Amino acid sequence: MRVELILPDNQDEQRAVFGVHDTHLRRLRAGLGVAIVPRQGRLIVEGAEAAVSRAVTVIERLLDLAEYGAGRVSEELAKMVESSQADAEQRIAEGAVHTERRRIVARSDGQRRYLEEIRRRSLVLGVGPAGTGKTYLAVACAVEALRQGEVAKIVLTRPAVEAGERLGFLPGDMREKVDPYLRPIYDALEDMISRRQLSHYLAVGVIEVAPLAFMRGRTLSQSFVILDEAQNTTPGQMKMLLTRLGPGSRCVVTGDLTQVDLVDNGVSGLLHATRILAGLKNVAVVHLSGDDIVRHDLVRDIVAAYERDGETKRRHSR
Numbered sequence: 001m002r003v004e005l006i007l008p009d010n011q012d013e014q015r016a017v018f019g020v021h022d023t024h025l026r027r028l029r030a031g032l033g034v035a036i037v038p039r040q041g042r043l044i045v046e047g048a049e050a051a052v053s054r055a056v057t058v059i060e061r062l063l064d065l066a067e068y069g070a071g072r073v074s075e076e077l078a079k080m081v082e083s084s085q086a087d088a089e090q091r092i093a094e095g096a097v098h099t100e101r102r103r104i105v106a107r108s109d110g111q112r113r114y115l116e117e118i119r120r121r122s123l124v125l126g127v128g129p130a131g132t133g134k135t136y137l138a139v140a141c142a143v144e145a146l147r148q149g150e151v152a153k154i155v156l157t158r159p160a161v162e163a164g165e166r167l168g169f170l171p172g173d174m175r176e177k178v179d180p181y182l183r184p185i186y187d188a189l190e191d192m193i194s195r196r197q198l199s200h201y202l203a204v205g206v207i208e209v210a211p212l213a214f215m216r217g218r219t220l221s222q223s224f225v226i227l228d229e230a231q232n233t234t235p236g237q238m239k240m241l242l243t244r245l246g247p248g249s250r251c252v253v254t255g256d257l258t259q260v261d262l263v264d265n266g267v268s269g270l271l272h273a274t275r276i277l278a279g280l281k282n283v284a285v286v287h288l289s290g291d292d293i294v295r296h297d298l299v300r301d302i303v304a305a306y307e308r309d310g311e312t313k314r315r316h317s318r
Helices: 011-018 020-032 049-068 070-094 109-120 134-147 174-192 195-204 235-242 269-277 297-316
Strands: 002-006 035-039 042-046 096-098 103-105 123-127 153-158 207-211 223-227 250-255 283-287
Touching: 002 049, 011 020, 011 049, 011 070, 020 035, 020 049, 020 070, 042 049, 049 070, 096 134, 103 134, 109 123, 109 134, 109 283, 123 134, 123 269, 134 153, 134 174, 134 223, 134 250, 153 174, 174 195, 174 207, 195 207, 223 235, 235 250, 235 269, 250 269, 269 283
Parallel strands: 123 250, 123 283, 153 207, 153 223, 223 250
Antiparallel strands: 002 042, 035 042, 096 103
16 A cells, blocks of 8 residues: 655755654654655655554654654654553563454463564564464464554465475466465464455465565565474575565564474474574574463373473483
């Protein structure tokens, strides 16, 4: 969506809105998740429909205050940022995520910590067994961020690696060929966004679902990026994806290190990333466990049984 706002003719009022060295514009872009470009007496605002609508409301308020000087604009902008942060803190305290169709609540301490880190950090690596909500909660946070205007786009990707099977030739176009790999992501989206809205987002590219190979050479700005099944990436693929992040973007990487399907026992890019990125500023590694499994109770017992078997084999191999 694209909207043009007319700027006041008074140059002082324009400078009041822009801020010194465009500091106000930069804060607006980062906080609202939209592109804002001044051009020939107008401000061009582009991004997701919800984000643009919110940005227009904010900018029109600042334009109204511009005649009172840069101080009033700065003061109002600070209040808006503080209010937005307070809302985020409240959502963190609740351990809840608000999407179009439902309110999603963390169901364990691990999930609550996971949500908190996703909201606070630019990059989160979520590692844990099946059923812990790694992908579902990450998608929920992305949908909420889009709905709140914090990002302009959601990019969901995963490596097209088969789990011990060979699917052979798949008919159809590119999307039909890769959809089997991406079905879990679509399932999560359909649980949070109406079918009509989701179809629109997919059609116009506000939500993009694509295999990891399609990320090469791109710059993903103002985006919420989720890399799912990351245990099946190589270190090179992981580096490729993480270096695609542009201004205003956030990324969540999810995976289960007990389910690596790489051929020839290759090194998992997820394992490698947890080792070299842990401790970096604005990066968090969250380890979920069997206590965080929210599927059928039997899933928790199955995961525990496999863990015991793996530990027994490791002891005997020493």
